[in-house]
Amino acid sequence: MQPRNTTKDLRADLARMTAPDPANTLVSQSKTLRAAWADLMRGFRQHELWLQLGWQDIKQRYRRSVLGPLWITIATGVMALALGLLYSVLFKIPVAEFLPHVTVGLVIWGFISGCIKEGANIFIDNEGLIKQLPSALSVHVYRLVWRQTLFLAHNLVIWVILILVFPRNLGWNLALAIPAMALLIINGVWVTMFFGIxxxxxxxxxxxxEALVQLLFYxxxxxxxxxTLHDQGGEIANRARLAELNPLYHYMEVIRAPLIGASLPAYHWWVVIGCTIGGLFLALMAMRQWRFRVSYWV
Incomplete structure (x- = not known):
């Protein structure tokens, strides 16, 4: 049996997946919100392309590595353990309560920061593909979000271990983590697209x-x-309410609360849904105005 020419086969697959759709040619070339939305839909329909490219990114990054992406899981777990043990002593909070809080927060933060920081360079890093392949611009965005989603899935192994070590009564509220994750991924798409452009x-x-993400972490x-701040009362408790002005706080809560068995007020969901709709509109406006120029800017 003759060995496959993987490079030739991959190029053939890419050419087939990125073949232009004549029905959408006119609308994709217009400068309207409808055309911007059509780009997102066309890119989503080319899922074979970005699924394959995203998986290839992971294999390339951890080439000849024994553990592969699990290195990220190990690093996240070690950091969560160190920070959880340290701050539980400083804040005088039981480890069984604080460690899951920190761990799930770091797992979610890995996805958010990855979409922001890597999203800023997504089109620059894919200059060759953008100029050579007639694919939708959103394909590169889906590729990055898919890769970050795989990392997120790997890191959730740490959460499973914590639940086994510190059993919690999660109940049916655990199911709320599914739509929360879906909203997080949708937000990853518009964040990557907007900051990428x-x-x-x-x-x-x-x-x-880069500097802003570091600040947002703290x-x-x-x-x-x-x-902890609310329990201290007085002026500190009033200042603690300023945390609710940070949209990322609400994103954290809608995912973290179901995973650690904490109560979740409904207003967190409304804030996240509102930010998602507003962010998608912002990304569509950026696409409508500048998506044709990206190939000239890279």
């Missing part, structure tokens, strides 16, 4: 986002709890 046009945006309740 803006950072491609203005190259100073990427390092700025002001988002990941290694601290809002309940």
């Amino acid at each position: 803006v950072a491609t046009r203005y190259r100073d945006v990427a390092p700025l986002l 002001v988002t309740p990941i290694v601290w709890m809002t309940s």
Whole structure:
């Protein structure tokens, strides 16, 4: 049996997957919100392409590695254990309560920060594919979000271990984690698309986002709890309410609360849904205005 020419086969697959759809040619070339939405839909229909490319990214990154992506899981687990044990002593919170809070927060944060920081360079890093393949611009966005979703799935292994070590009565509320994850992934799409376009046009945006993500890590309740500040009362409790002005706090809560068996007020869902709709509209506006210019900017 002759060995497969993988490079030739991959190119043939890419050509087949990215073949233009004549029915959408006119609408995709217009400068309207409908055309921007059509790009998102066309890219989603090319799922064979971005699924394959995303999986190839992971295999390439961990080539010749024994554990592969599990290295990310190990690193996240070690960090969660160290921060959980340290801050549980500083804040005088039981480890069984605080460690799951920190762990799930770090897992979710890995996805959010990955979409923001890597999303800023998504089109720059894929310059060759953008110029050579007639695929939808959103294909590269789905590729990154798919890769980050795989990392998120790997890191959830840590949560499973914690639930076994510190048993909790999760109940039916655990099912709420599914729509919460879906909302998180949808937000990953618009965040990657918006910052990808803006950072491609203005190259100073990427390092700025690096610093901003670092700042957001400290002001988002990941290694601290809002309940700890509220318990102190007085002026500190009033300042703790400022955390609710941070949208990432609500994203954390809608996923973390079902996974650790905590109560979840309904207003968190409304904030996340509102931010999702607003973010999608913002990304569509950016696509409508600038998506044709991305190939010239990279």
